[in-house]
Amino acid sequence: MFAIGDFARHGRVSVRMLRHYDAIGLLRPAHVDPHSGYRFYSADQLALLNRVIALKDLGFTLEQVGAILRDEIGAEELRGMLRLRQAELEAALEAARARLAQVGARLHAIESEGRMSTQDVVVKKVPAVRVAELSGVAESFGPEDITPVIGPLYEELCGRLEAAGVTGFGPAVAYYEDAGRGDGSVRVHAATTVPEGTVAEGVEVHVLPGIEEAATIVHRGSMDEILPTVQTLAAWIDTNGYRSAGYARELYLECPEDPAGWVSEIQEPIIRA
Secondary structure, three states: OEEHHHHHHHHOOOHHHHHHHHHOOOOOOOEEOOOOOOEEEOOOHHHHHHHHHHHHHOOOOHHHHHHHHHOOOOHHHHHHHHHHHHHHHHHHHHHHHHHHHHHHHHHHHHHOOOOOOHHHOEEEEEOOEEEEEEEEEEOOOOHHHHHHHHHHHHHHHHHHHHHOOOOOOOOEEEEEEEOOOOOOOEEEEEEEEOOOOOOOOOOEEEEEOOEEEEEEEEEEOOHHHOHHHHHHHHHHHHHOOEEEOOOOEEEEEEOOOOHHHOEEEEEEEEEEO
16 A cells, blocks of 8 residues: 555656545545545556546546546557547647747748848749659648648659659759639649659659749748748849749759758749739
């Protein structure tokens, strides 16, 4: 038998919590000394304590925990519930990280207002290129929707090209268009330049038309921090008598393992306003 302090230490909970569980009938001591009122617990009660804490961490109220325990939930069923909750928490954490990155990108854009030179913008003709690509649909053009789509597309594309024995492909180029659903969704094309005669299962190979006139600017760093560069390009287009003629392409010139070292060229089709 363990005194309440020892049992709390072995269960990694507080004495106050054990007293509360006793008060509501969720986890009674195995024995209470009739003279001193001291509570004592047995080692096998740790299993019950583990279930109480696990169910509480799943988001159940203590009343619901009591009802579940009265139904004598098995270890395997509880394990499945915990795994489901773990997946939910990991998804929420990833979503929080993505939101934090978006906030950081907006803050960087605000801090960069008026500091980035538009002299880096170059107007040029972008030639047609032969590409292999996979495509998917993102709910919007926001990074929170584009990133989860384009990343897996490129992983799948490179895997299929390598499996087909294709060598010498690259650099990568991403381009976008309205998905045609009328809800602001965007079709994302993850492409990479390939040599003539390229064939790979499940991969579309075609000639990506050139852009007759494009305003271009080089972005250095992670694509999560591209907003100031894109908005500098927009300011140049607006102040130089042009207007945008569609979604900008992204040509990935250098893509080391660390995204901070990436070098990309943004190519936005333009026409005279």
